[in-house]
Amino acid sequence: MFAVVVCPGCRKPRGIKLSSQKSTCPRCGRVIEVRKALIHFQSPDVREIKAFINAMSDFSPPVKEEECRDPWIAMQDRIKSERDPEERLFVIASGLSEILGTFTVEDVERVVPGKGEAYLRLMVDHVIVLETSPGRYQVL
Numbered sequence: 001m002f003a004v005v006v007c008p009g010c011r012k013p014r015g016i017k018l019s020s021q022k023s024t025c026p027r028c029g030r031v032i033e034v035r036k037a038l039i040h041f042q043s044p045d046v047r048e049i050k051a052f053i054n055a056m057s058d059f060s061p062p063v064k065e066e067e068c069r070d071p072w073i074a075m076q077d078r079i080k081s082e083r084d085p086e087e088r089l090f091v092i093a094s095g096l097s098e099i100l101g102t103f104t105v106e107d108v109e110r111v112v113p114g115k116g117e118a119y120l121r122l123m124v125d126h127v128i129v130l131e132t133s134p135g136r137y138q139v140l
């Protein structure tokens, strides 16, 4: 089961796994105790979680110019310009999910050669991504 909470640090909504004890915010690093968190929405379906977060975040679609570019190149640009390592994980996870829907360790490897496994492990640890089926991941 997954849930949507609002981070007490940066006030942004995000998805967490209810079975975890703690969850670290990928944006500001604030750690919350899942048991004590205020749950805004919960569902076993990651897509519903994502839809709820998008609705809460006033999600604005990407600008047209961005859409015309090769999404892989656009993502590489965003990664290069991002200095915060945790934010970079988030950029990679959301970029791959945008392009592929779900992604595997090989896809992460394509973005960060030699570091795919380490990056994916960090994404899981920080609950940036969820394993939707064995070996396949999706950003929250």
Ligand SMILES: [Zn+2]
Residues within 6 Å of the ligand: 007, 008, 009, 010, 011, 012, 025, 026, 027, 028, 029, 030
């Ligand atoms: Zn936060």
